[in-house]
Amino acid sequence: TGVIMEGFEVYATPRQLEILEALKKHGSQRKAAEALGINHSNIHQVISAVRAKAAKHGFSPDHDMTHPVPDGFKLKGTSTLYDDDGNQRLQWVKSTADNDRQEEMFREAVEAMAESLPRSKAVAAPKATAENLMACYPVGDHHFGMLSWHEETGDDYDIKIGERLLMGAMDHLVKSVPKCGAATIVLLGDFLHIDTFKSTSESGHLLDSDSRYPRMVRAAIRAVRYMIRTALQHHAKVHVVVEIGNHDLSSSVFLMECLHNIYEKEERVSIDRSPRHFHYFSHGSCLVGVHHGHGTKMANLPLIMAADRPEEWGKATHRYWWTGHIHHDSVKDHAGCRVESFRILPPADAWAANKGYRAGRDMKAIVLHSEFGEVARHIVNPAMLE
Numbered sequence: 001t002g003v004i005m006e007g008f009e010v011y012a013t014p015r016q017l018e019i020l021e022a023l024k025k026h027g028s029q030r031k032a033a034e035a036l037g038i039n040h041s042n043i044h045q046v047i048s049a050v051r052a053k054a055a056k057h058g059f060s061p062d063h064d065m066t067h068p069v070p071d072g073f074k075l076k077g078t079s080t081l082y083d084d085d086g087n088q089r090l091q092w093v094k095s096t097a098d099n100d101r102q103e104e105m106f107r108e109a110v111e112a113m114a115e116s117l118p119r120s121k122a123v124a125a126p127k128a129t130a131e132n133l134m135a136c137y138p139v140g141d142h143h144f145g146m147l148s149w150h151e152e153t154g155d156d157y158d159i160k161i162g163e164r165l166l167m168g169a170m171d172h173l174v175k176s177v178p179k180c181g182a183a184t185i186v187l188l189g190d191f192l193h194i195d196t197f198k199s200t201s202e203s204g205h206l207l208d209s210d211s212r213y214p215r216m217v218r219a220a221i222r223a224v225r226y227m228i229r230t231a232l233q234h235h236a237k238v239h240v241v242v243e244i245g246n247h248d249l250s251s252s253v254f255l256m257e258c259l260h261n262i263y264e265k266e267e268r269v270s271i272d273r274s275p276r277h278f279h280y281f282s283h284g285s286c287l288v289g290v291h292h293g294h295g296t297k298m299a300n301l302p303l304i305m306a307a308d309r310p311e312e313w314g315k316a317t318h319r320y321w322w323t324g325h326i327h328h329d330s331v332k333d334h335a336g337c338r339v340e341s342f343r344i345l346p347p348a349d350a351w352a353a354n355k356g357y358r359a360g361r362d363m364k365a366i367v368l369h370s371e372f373g374e375v376a377r378h379i380v381n382p383a384m385l386e
Contacts, residue, residue, distance in 0.1 A: 011054040012046075019046045120225070120262050120269075123232040131181035133375075134283040135235060136366045137173060137227070140344035141190035141245065141324045142166060144223070145216035147208040148347050152354075155347035158210040159219045165345045166363075168385040170227045173365035174234045176378040180367070183235035184281055185227055188324030188342060189245025189292030191252065192220055208349045217251065221258060228259075232268060241272045241279045245292040245324065280309055284370025287316035293325030293341060302337035318373030327352070328359035345382060 012020055019042070022032040029043040054060060148157035194216065199209040210216070224240070231238045242256040256273050263269040272279055279290040289305045296304065301321045306313045313319065319337040327348075330341040343362050347353075360381070367376040 008050050008054050008059070011057065011059070012050050016046050016050055019043060020050065023047075120266050122266055123229060123268070125232070125236055125268060126179050126234060129179045129181045129236045131236075132284070132370045133178055133180040134182040134184060134286075134368045134370075135174075135177045135180040135231075136184045136186060136288070136368060137170065137231070138186040138188055138322050138342050138364060138366065139166070139191065140188055140342040140363065141247075141327060141346075142187075142344065143190055143193040143247065143346050143349075144220040145193035145209050145211070145213075146346060146349055147210040148349050148353075152350045153348050154353065157346050157349075159216060162346060163219050163223050165382060165385060166223045167226050169345060169363040169380045170230050172380045172384065173363065173378055174230050176380075177234075177365050177367055177376070179234055181236045182239065182283060183231045183237070184239045184241065184288075185224075185231060186241045186290055186322060187224070187243055187252075187255075188290065188322060189243040189252070189294075190247040190324060191242070191245065191255065192216060192248040195248050195250050208351075217254070220251075220255065224255070224259065225262070228263070228269060232266075237268050237270070239270045239272070239281060241281060241290050243279060243290050243292050243324070244275070244277050246294040278304060278308060280305070280312070282312055282316070283368050285315070285317040286368045286370070286373055287312050287319045288368075289319075289321045291321065291323050293323035298323065298330075298332070298339050298341075299334065301339050302334045305337060318368075320374075327357065 009017060009020065019032065019036065019038075022036050023029065023043060026032045026035055029047075030040055033040040033043050051060070142162060143157075144162050145159060146157055146162070148155060150156045194207055194209050194213060197213045199207045228238055228240065240256075240259060242252050242259070244252045248255075253275055256271055260271040260273050263271060272281070277291060277295050281288055281290075287305070287309065289301060289309075291301060298321075301323075302319070305319065305321065313336075321337060321339040323339070323341045324344070326341050327344050328341065329343050332339050342364065343360055345361055345363050347361065348357050348359075362379050362381040364380075365378045366374055369375045
């Protein structure tokens, strides 16, 4: 029992630590169990669980493993060299990322950082709006932080250009639509180009990126706040959906939590904080599903909507899925539901350009009527913003 308490405490949960401290105090598993009023077998289970967790992180003194890996990693394997007398001479410790723990750490960091964010001040609402209309602003994969060089791709793109394009497009589209009682800003995923300080994709492929990760994050937050503020000046209420893409699996979670805290005191703004990869919102007889497009076949989306939102599906007469990922327009009518993918404002990166992708570039605003579904759409392309 003494060995368990030497260095194992950091691997125990609060309840497990309480049991281990009782074990140390009373000197035996039986006495500790009696003092805590629990079964003797529970003590043994806790000891085994803590030992197993510690070993997973590289700490198991009984096996000469005394070099724990950093938090956020797990042990991949060890190799130990012993001399003729059985004494340890050398040890190689191999570690790998512990994805579950890293996600937990990331969420803890997001919540902690967001707590100290300054709250946005309320923006004056427009005097009159059409309550039966909702203006929607779907943003295709904006890839904030992507770098494109015109000699390779035909056009330049970096963080500054990305911010300027999005703000300009929002200004143009807001002026094009009526003053609606509601508005929804939909980030269709891959809003940020990279997800860590390494300029690599989820699969480890090198990505063309502009500057450092923190600079990209700041620009992305600043641009979304501009979009929200612009929408608030023209519409009665603003809802924001941050879809999770394959380029920004973690960063999108940070973004939605950040926005939720910033607009905590703004009653006219709501942020969808769901970490799921399928989001939904309604307006009268309209039901809209949002998915990035990388996790399932587009033909499966109508059935997924019906399974996820059976009551809303039954009441809706206009059903839509909005997706990104493929960077070009695609519309297909399925039984009871229309599935659409959207173009993007940025140019192609070198990889896409060299593959021959030549899709047009634009951003749209879609006006939904509470009874009649989509009644208008407006389009802006980069050339119009010059």
